[in-house]
Amino acid sequence: MADLVSRRDWNARAPRGDYTQLDSTRGVKVHYTGGRVDPGIVGDHNGCVSLVQSIQRGHMDGNGWMDIGYSFVACPHRKVFVGRGLHHLPAANGAGLNVGHYAVLGLVGNAGLVQPPDGMLHGILDAIDHVRERGDAGKEIKGHRDGYATDCPGEALYAWVRRGAPRPGGGGTTPPETPPFPGRLLKYPPIMRGEDVRTWQAQMRTRGWELEADGAYGPGSRDVCRRFQRQQRVQADGIVGPTTWRLSWEAPMP
Numbered sequence: 030m031a032d033l034v035s036r037r038d039w040n041a042r043a044p045r046g047d048y049t050q051l052d053s054t055r056g057v058k059v060h061y062t063g064g065r066v067d068p069g070i071v072g073d074h075n076g077c078v079s080l081v082q083s084i085q086r087g088h089m090d091g092n093g094w095m096d097i098g099y100s101f102v103a104c105p106h107r108k109v110f111v112g113r114g115l116h117h118l119p120a121a122n123g124a125g126l127n128v129g130h131y132a133v134l135g136l137v138g139n140a141g142l143v144q145p146p147d148g149m150l151h152g153i154l155d156a157i158d159h160v161r162e163r164g165d166a167g168k169e170i171k172g173h174r175d176g177y178a179t180d181c182p183g184e185a186l187y188a189w190v191r192r193g194a195p196r197p198g199g200g201g202t203t204p205p206e207t208p209p210f211p212g213r214l215l216k217y218p219p220i221m222r223g224e225d226v227r228t229w230q231a232q233m234r235t236r237g238w239e240l241e242a243d244g245a246y247g248p249g250s251r252d253v254c255r256r257f258q259r260q261q262r263v264q265a266d267g268i269v270g271p272t273t274w275r276l277s278w279e280a281p282m283p
């Protein structure tokens with residue numbers, strides 16, 4: 030059951046006009062703020078309230094929208110702010126894409142608070158349960174960047190979405206242990222050598238890709254990387270960065 034913050038509770042401005050009715054959706058698209066989020070909100074829920082108000086202000090006064098663009102907003106305290114709410118067309122997914130999915134924002138950004146705390150992931154999932162139970166939403170959980178050119182919802186939330194949006198610490202199957210990202214980008218040219226390369230190559234072999242675990246990142250590794258990235262629908266640049274590294278262990282086996 031979602032711990033909802035009603036529009037009255039967060040002192041939302043009234044929408045300018047009537048919402049467009051949304052009978053059902055295929056599911057939900059997850060978003061992040063795209064800007065800097067003050068990490069101080071983690072210790073101060075009033076900061077969450079101010080942030081949601083300022084997002085609404087930006088959407089109404091800056092974008093000229095009739096209301097905040099999101100359907101719901103999840104904060105680090107496992108609270109779910111009501112944005113446009115159930116059965117109302119959101120505005121955040123991009124033109125033409127709003128009829129397909131509710132829009133749920135997690136209050137993280139590309140600077141400051143970047144990693145979603147567990148409470149926020151629970152909040153996003155509570156919002157998703159809510160739209161499924163009460164808003165006729167289907168099973169899809171996607172990122173804003175699926176089908177639209179944007180960084181949103183950021184690396185951390187997107188990797189979580191790609192892993193199937195698991196409940197934090199929530200029993201069930203434990204995912205395979207992901208080794209820490211080596212701290213350098215694995216790429217070619219020139220050929221890069223090292224144990225980190227060998228570790229990644231060995232993991233790709235266990236996923237069924239054909240390449241040698243020889244510790245040398247050359248054209249073969251780059252090509253496998255590109256094909257894997259395309260399969261995972263992340264940018265296919267042939268470079269193993271933090272997201273590709275994580276997906277190599279955490280993405281569901283096809």
Ligand SMILES: [Zn+2]
Nearest residue numbers: 060061173181
């Ligand atoms: Zn977005």
Ligand SMILES: [Zn+2]
Nearest residue numbers: 074077104106
């Ligand atoms: Zn909060």
